Amino acid sequence: MAGAVHTVAVIGTGKIGELMLSGLLRSGWPVERLLATARRPARAEELTARYGVRVVDNLTAVDEAAVLAVSVKPQDAAALLEEIGPKVPADKLVISLCAGLPTSFFARRLPRAPRWSGS
Numbered sequence: 001m002a003g004a005v006h007t008v009a010v011i012g013t014g015k016i017g018e019l020m021l022s023g024l025l026r027s028g029w030p031v032e033r034l035l036a037t038a039r040r041p042a043r044a045e046e047l048t049a050r051y052g053v054r055v056v057d058n059l060t061a062v063d064e065a066a067v068l069a070v071s072v073k074p075q076d077a078a079a080l081l082e083e084i085g086p087k088v089p090a091d092k093l094v095i096s097l098c099a100g101l102p103t104s105f106f107a108r109r110l111p112r113a114p115r116w117s118g119s
């Protein structure tokens with residue numbers, strides 16, 4: 001894929017995160033430009049076996065990826081953002097896939113990341 005230079009990290013790769021991952025791969029996004037995070041080791045192993053994607057911890061994903069697609073359940077979002085929020089610098093693009101969580105929820109918890117795209 002021409003111009004696919006950014007690394008995209010799916011943070012919390014469950015059903016929707018896996019759909020995003022598989023969709024990107026199907027569209028030609030290079031697997032070496034994708035990262036995934038998972039809470040359970042068995043899920044991490046499953047994702048790597050299925051897609052060849054590198055599964056890393058959340059802070060490594062924040063460090064290495066330019067685009068962070070947050071796809072945890074809404075009830076897990078506060079704990080996740082408590083972990084990664086202070087570490088997300090202003091040059092990252094944060095995309096929320098979390099249905100029902102307003103932009104203000106993220107703005108409070110990602111004080112250094114001013115660019116938004118939410119669902």
Ligand SMILES: NC(=O)c1ccc[n+]([C@@H]2O[C@H](COP(=O)([O-])OP(=O)(O)OC[C@H]3O[C@@H](n4cnc5c(N)ncnc54)[C@H](OP(=O)(O)O)[C@@H]3O)[C@@H](O)[C@H]2O)c1
Nearest residue numbers: 012013014015016038039071072073074076080097098099
């Ligand atoms: N499913 C849909 O049709 C749909 C449609 C539109 C929008 N959404 C939105 O998409 C989001 C995800 O929904 P889903 O159905 O994909 O849920 P899901 O299958 O439960 O996926 C969320 C994943 O995030 C993982 N996770 C939670 N906390 C984490 C953390 N701190 N670090 C790393 N991984 C973590 C979970 O791990 P565990 O496996 O250990 O729980 C799970 O694998 C929700 O916010 C929902 O509102 C869903």
